[in-house]
Amino acid sequence: xxxxxxxxxxxxxxxxxxxxxxxxxxxxxxxxxxxxxxxxxxxxxxxxxxxxxxxxxxxxxxxxxxxxxxxxxxxxxxxxxxxxxxxxxxxxxxxxxxxxxxxxxxxxxxxxxxxxxxxxxxxxxxxxxxxxxxxxxxxxxxxxxxxxxxxxxxxxxxxxxxxxxxxxxxxxxxxxxxxxxxxxxxxxxxxxxxxxxxxxxxxxxxxxxxxxxxxxxxxxxxxxxxxxxxxxxxxxxxxxxxxxxxxxxxxxxxxxxxxxxxxxxxxxxxxxxxxxxxxxxxxxxxxxxxxxxxxxxxxxxxxxxxxxxxxxxxxxxxxxxxxxxxxxxxxxxxxxxxxxxxxxxxxxxxxxxxxxxxxxxxxxxxxxxxxxxxxxxxxxxxxxxxxxxxxxxxxxxxxxxxxxxxxxxxxxxxxxxxxxxxxxxxxxxxxxxxxxxxxxxxxxxxxxxxxxxxxxxxxxxxxxxxxxxxxxxxxxxxxxxxxxxxxxxxxxxxxx
Amino acid sequence: xxxxxxxxxxxxxxxxxxxxxxxxxxxxxxxxxxxxxxxxxxxxxxxxxxxxxxxxxxxxxxxxxxxxxxxxxxxxxxxxxxxxxxxxxxxxxxxxxxxxxxxxxxxxxxxxxxxxxxxxxxxxxxxxxxxxxxxxxxxxxxxxxxxxxxxxxxxxxxxxxxxxxxxxxxxxxxxxxxxxxxxxxxxxxxxxxxxxxxxxxxxxxxxxxxxxxxxxxxxxxxxxxxxxxxxxxxxxxxxxxxxxxxxxxxxxxxxxxxxxxxxxxxxxxxxxxxxxxxxxxxxxxxxxxxxxxxxxxxxxxxxxxxxxxxxxxxxxxxxxxxxxxxxxxxxxxxxxxxxxxxxxxxxxxxxxxxxxxxxxxxxxxxxxxxxxxxxxxxxxxxxxxxxxxxxxxxxxxxxxxxxxxxxxxxxxxxxxxxxxxxxxxxxxxxxxxxxxxxxxxxxxxxxxxxxxxxxxxxxxxxxxxxxxxxxxxxxxxxxxxxxxxxxxxxxxxxxx
Numbered sequence: 001x002x003x004x005x006x007x008x009x010x011x012x013x014x015x016x017x018x019x020x021x022x023x024x025x026x027x028x029x030x031x032x033x034x035x036x037x038x039x040x041x042x043x044x045x046x047x048x049x050x051x052x053x054x055x056x057x058x059x060x061x062x063x064x065x066x067x068x069x070x071x072x073x074x075x076x077x078x079x080x081x082x083x084x085x086x087x088x089x090x091x092x093x094x095x096x097x098x099x100x101x102x103x104x105x106x107x108x109x110x111x112x113x114x115x116x117x118x119x120x121x122x123x124x125x126x127x128x129x130x131x132x133x134x135x136x137x138x139x140x141x142x143x144x145x146x147x148x149x150x151x152x153x154x155x156x157x158x159x160x161x162x163x164x165x166x167x168x169x170x171x172x173x174x175x176x177x178x179x180x181x182x183x184x185x186x187x188x189x190x191x192x193x194x195x196x197x198x199x200x201x202x203x204x205x206x207x208x209x210x211x212x213x214x215x216x217x218x219x220x221x222x223x224x225x226x227x228x229x230x231x232x233x234x235x236x237x238x239x240x241x242x243x244x245x246x247x248x249x250x251x252x253x254x255x256x257x258x259x260x261x262x263x264x265x266x267x268x269x270x271x272x273x274x275x276x277x278x279x280x281x282x283x284x285x286x287x288x289x290x291x292x293x294x295x296x297x298x299x300x301x302x303x304x305x306x307x308x309x310x311x312x313x314x315x316x317x318x319x320x321x322x323x324x325x326x327x328x329x330x331x332x333x334x335x336x337x338x339x340x341x342x343x344x345x346x347x348x349x350x351x352x353x354x355x356x357x358x359x360x361x362x363x364x365x366x367x368x369x370x371x372x373x374x375x376x377x378x379x380x381x382x383x384x385x386x387x388x389x390x391x392x393x394x395x396x397x398x399x400x401x402x403x404x405x406x407x408x409x410x411x412x413x414x415x416x417x418x419x420x421x422x423x424x425x426x427x428x429x430x431x432x433x434x435x436x437x438x439x440x441x442x443x444x445x446x447x448x449x450x451x452x453x454x455x456x457x458x459x460x461x462x463x464x465x466x467x468x469x470x471x472x473x474x475x476x477x478x479x480x481x482x483x484x485x486x487x488x489x490x491x492x493x494x495x496x
Numbered sequence: 497x498x499x500x501x502x503x504x505x506x507x508x509x510x511x512x513x514x515x516x517x518x519x520x521x522x523x524x525x526x527x528x529x530x531x532x533x534x535x536x537x538x539x540x541x542x543x544x545x546x547x548x549x550x551x552x553x554x555x556x557x558x559x560x561x562x563x564x565x566x567x568x569x570x571x572x573x574x575x576x577x578x579x580x581x582x583x584x585x586x587x588x589x590x591x592x593x594x595x596x597x598x599x600x601x602x603x604x605x606x607x608x609x610x611x612x613x614x615x616x617x618x619x620x621x622x623x624x625x626x627x628x629x630x631x632x633x634x635x636x637x638x639x640x641x642x643x644x645x646x647x648x649x650x651x652x653x654x655x656x657x658x659x660x661x662x663x664x665x666x667x668x669x670x671x672x673x674x675x676x677x678x679x680x681x682x683x684x685x686x687x688x689x690x691x692x693x694x695x696x697x698x699x700x701x702x703x704x705x706x707x708x709x710x711x712x713x714x715x716x717x718x719x720x721x722x723x724x725x726x727x728x729x730x731x732x733x734x735x736x737x738x739x740x741x742x743x744x745x746x747x748x749x750x751x752x753x754x755x756x757x758x759x760x761x762x763x764x765x766x767x768x769x770x771x772x773x774x775x776x777x778x779x780x781x782x783x784x785x786x787x788x789x790x791x792x793x794x795x796x797x798x799x800x801x802x803x804x805x806x807x808x809x810x811x812x813x814x815x816x817x818x819x820x821x822x823x824x825x826x827x828x829x830x831x832x833x834x835x836x837x838x839x840x841x842x843x844x845x846x847x848x849x850x851x852x853x854x855x856x857x858x859x860x861x862x863x864x865x866x867x868x869x870x871x872x873x874x875x876x877x878x879x880x881x882x883x884x885x886x887x888x889x890x891x892x893x894x895x896x897x898x899x900x901x902x903x904x905x906x907x908x909x910x911x912x913x914x915x916x917x918x919x920x921x922x923x924x925x926x927x928x929x930x931x932x933x934x935x936x937x938x939x940x941x942x943x944x945x946x947x948x949x950x951x952x953x954x955x956x957x958x959x960x961x962x963x964x965x966x967x968x969x970x971x972x973x974x975x976x977x978x979x980x981x982x983x984x985x986x987x988x989x990x991x992x
Contacts, residue, residue: 016542019535020516027519031527035719036737039515042774043733046512050546223531237539241532278538 003066004080010060011087012278017051019237026235026243030227041110048106049099056094064088082462083281089162090280096145105138109407116405123395125376128405133372135407136365143366153366156410160287161417163464166363168477169413172420173356175479180352181386183483187337187349187490194333199321203228203248209318210246210259213311217263217297217445224266231402232258234265234294239274242266253319254345257298257334264297265290267449271457286465287411291418292425293456299348299419300426301448303335306441337490339387341396349486353386355416358401362409421469423482425456428473499562500576506556507583508774513547515733522731522739526723537606541599548598552590560584578958579777585658586776592641601634605903612901619891621872624901629868631903632861639862649862652906656783657913659960662859664973665909668916669852671975676848677882679979683833683845683986690829695817699724699744705814706742706755709807713759713793713941715740720762727898728754730761730790735770738762749815750841753794753830760793761786763945767953782961783907787914788921789952795844795915796922797944799831802937833986835883837892845982849882851912854897858905917965919978921952924969 001009021044028040054060064087071080112131119128143152153166161169211226219226219242229245232255236242244262246255268284276282284290301307308331315330316322322330337347343354361378364370370378379398380391391397403411429451430436439447455472462468466476497505517540524536550556560583567576608627615624639648649662657665707722715722715738725741728751732738740758742751764780772778780786797803804827811826812818818826833843839850857874860866866874875894876887887893899907925947926932935943951968958964962972 012538013542013546016539020520020539020543023520023523023539024516027523027527031523031721033717033719033721033737033739036733039734039737042508043512043516043519046509047516050509221529223529225527225529237532238535241529241535243529 002070003063004070007063007067011280014051014055015278017047021047022235023237029229030245052099060091064091083279086281086461101141105407108134108138112405120395120399123393125394125399129373132404139409153363160411161414161465162286172477172479173359176352177356179483184350189337192332192336194336196325197333198251201250201253201319203250205318206248206255210255214263216443218449232262234262236269239270239272242270257302260302261294261298264294268293268457271453272460273458276460281461283461285461285468287414288417289465289468291415292421295419295422296426305331306437309441310443339389341389342400349490352416355412357382357386358412420479420482421477423485424473427481498566499559500566503559503563507776510547510551511774513543517543518731519733525725548595556587560587579775582777582957597637601903604630604634608901616891616895619889621890621895625869628900635905649859656907657910657961658782668973668975669855672848673852675979680846685833688828688832690832692821693829694747697746697749697815699746701814702744702751706751710755710759712939714945728758730758732765735766735768738766753798756798757790757794760790764789764953767949768956769954772956777957779957781957781964783910784913785961785964787910788917791915791918792922801827802933805937806939835885837885838896845986848912851908853878853882854908916975916978917973919981920969920971923977
């Protein structure tokens with residue numbers, strides 16, 4: 001057996017353990033009796049430790065060296081050459097971080113979550129501060145494991161969006177910010193009536209409707225599940241075991257949009273190439289590319305007029321309270337632009353500023369330009385500056401997201417990177433599939449799925465996010481198509 | 497740190513991996529999209545291999561030797577002394593079996609299951625024969641890993657009922673057989689009307705009723721789940737994460753009995769001692785002891801008159817089709833004695849002969865007294881001899897159970913051992929808790945739960961099954977109480 005084959009054999013159980021963690025996490029969030037959390041923390045810790053040990057073992061390094069030699073001179077785009085390159089990068093990163101620091105980061109994050117849940121419920125930032133300080137301190141220690149970087153935030157960002165520098169993100173976000181602030185002032189439509197989106201939306205009908213939309217998109221019950229949960233997410237344990245979740249709020253129909261969002265994540269996981277199944281290259285590319293897929297289905301498809309021309313009668317059938325509301329009014333309401341306090345409820349136009357605010361604060365934290373105890377003040381000042389809003393309490397401000405409680409600093413920018421890329425990818429798809437919008441208006445999604453498989457999903461994790469985007473669209477990340485899309489859709493398109 | 501503590505630290509992740517296998521298996525049988533089976537097989541194989549490797553490592557042996565010296569002279573019943581003894585036994589067994597043989601046994605079993613499913617559906621034993629031959633051949637190789645045993649079946653039995661010899665089981669079963677065959681002839685009641693147990697039993701009502709009965713017994717939703725599945729089972733990932741399943745057949749109400757059965761398994765898992773949580777001694781004792789708990793709740797409680805005096809009105813409320821049937825008729829019907837072809841549908845009196853038949857055939861297989869191709873004939877001859885029945889086809893005969901397809905030879909006897917022990921344990925409980933039957937008639941189960949915790953569950957896996965039984969009841973396994981129970985309940989007690 002070649003060293004390359006031996007390397008693959010060595011990596012397969014590591015991939016299995018990653019997938020097992022996803023099943024255990026899905027189970028915890030959807031099925032596990034609440035009191036089981038203590039057992040589950042032990043189980044997750046064990047799987048994580050074993051996966052880490054298997055991967056960072058000297059033997060992995062030895063096989064990697066030999067496999068590098070064995071693949072020298074082969075096609076640089078071949079699966080094997082890319083595997084060796086990707087694993088080399090992962091291995092060098094993983095070897096730098098002591099297992100004890102990794103375990104401590106995981107424990108601190110697990111411990112901080114319930115503290116954050118309570119602090120958010122009480123809107124009490126001071127109660128959360130010590131846990132946050134601990135998480136941030138451990139990130140400083142993590143950063144110290146690496147050298148030779150331009151700025152420390154690069155290290156954290158790389159765990160979520162690999163091979164992407166803070167400087168590159170900053171450039172994109174600066175351009176966005178320059179345009180978004182005046183655009184929001186122009187495009188905000190506080191007078192659009194969306195009152196009918198609140199009311200009586202029985203969860204059973206929402207569930208039936210949400211299932212029908214993802215089945216329409218292409219979800220098949222022998223390979224997918226859709227379950228209720230508190231915070232929607234997408235997970236899975238392989239291309240044939242895809243699990244998405246949503247949340248049914250009986251007072252709104254917003255589960256439909258979060259379900260379409262998670263469908264996009266699920267489809268990416270489902271259409272990853274089988275032949276890379278148990279290899280590290282067979283995983284999704286990055287959180288940004290992942291988000292480009294969810295935002296594409298949620299926004300480019302799910303908030304578009306062609307889709308609603310097809311789908312709105314089904315929604316009216318499910319919810320008689322919308323019977324009197326015509327399509328134009330409904331469409332204007334689901335696309336209402338209005339600055340608001342909560343990121344996950346933001347419309348397409350204002351969404352970006354929520355992410356930019358967090359990205360800026362995270363850099364201030366990592367560069368020690370803001371004391372953690374002053375975060376609420378810094379948050380509120382930016383919210384006033386960017387969206388013109390006064391934050392009434394920290395639950396609606398700095399405490400709203402779970403990421404920092406989970407130690408995830410460097411994650412937020414991927415939401416906006418993905419949103420920007422979703423427009424670039426969508427434009428390429430509409431170029432390549434000439435009648436794509438007409439297909440959607442007829443409720444046909446097969447060509448879109450196949451285009452995404454061929455141009456995005458099948459690359460899996462063989463390349464960097466930017467290279468993946470370039471291969472799909474011919475371009476590097478670019479804020480302009482996104483800004484043009486917002487201009488065109490919201491300035492001209494939405495009737496009030 | 498002492499070697500004993502180091503040993504415990506080394507064993508905890510092994511226990512975690514065992515529990516993870518149970519979660520993954522539960523998920524596969526209740527939640528997983530069907531097409532995920534391929535991924536799941538890889539994941540299970542990886543967890544099994546890693547658990548095995550961690551456990552059989554030389555380091556475990558070294559710590560075990562040192563821990564043995566450290567605990568010398570301590571109380572022989574202490575948790576630590578028992579831990580060392582139990583792990584020593586497990587370790588010596590595990591070290592004898594090559595990892596490759598273990599993996600091959602698992603693969604062959606996994607491969608045989610779908611073959612069996614199809615063969616059973618087609619009632620085609622010949623189609624199953626090659627898979628069965630492979631499983632049996634691997635058991636012979638497994639047996640060869642051990643020496644110094646009285647008879648080869650001992651080796652297989654020990655994996656399900658440790659420290660219990662074939663000779664001991666044979667003695668108990670011979671006594672049972674001598675009495676059961678004439679007892680069945682005496683007690684059979686073919687004329688009891690149980691036609692009303694078939695009919696229209698909507699699954700939603702069954703589910704509500706089943707949930708109400710296990711909640712009455714003491715199941716709490718923050719630590720337990722009850723889900724539908726094809727073949728009911730009990731599982732879980734720790735005392736605070738208990739999962740039982742049942743099957744809702746819309747034409748009968750039998751899910752209620754299987755739910756009470758699985759509740760007994762679940763309660764055992766739930767009441768294992770927390771202080772032994774992540775140690776091999778913190779697991780259930782054996783399949784026989786486990787079955788004693790399920791049979792106790794299913795039969796001693798769930799087929800008793802005191803229970804039904806309390807519970808029958810609720811059943812009548814749930815199923816109006818029973819409105820005209822009085823308690824005595826209902827009670828006679830659910831306790832109708834009549835020889836039948838299928839083990840899992842057998843009544844209390846005839847059940848034992850189904851197990852004895854399998855135990856005898858398994859010994860014939862292991863001692864090469866029967867060729868596998870002749871198994872159907874041997875099966876049918878015993879069915880005629882013991883229960884007077886002609887087997888119409890192999891689906892209703894030798895192909896009915898999944899155990900042999902899964903390579904589990906030596907498992908069946910634990911069903912009857914558990915049933916026999918359930919009566920011994922029940923009698924001790926009724927001796928110790930003077931008004932137990934009155935409590936049950938009032939719908940109170942707390943004292944029974946606590947008695948079981950104190951006398952059975954808290955011993956966990958510290959002792960052999962027979963020692964566990966002796967500590968609970970003062971006696972070794974004994975067929976007489978079981979036979980006397982059948983005599984007394986069925987000769988005198990059941991009105992027609």
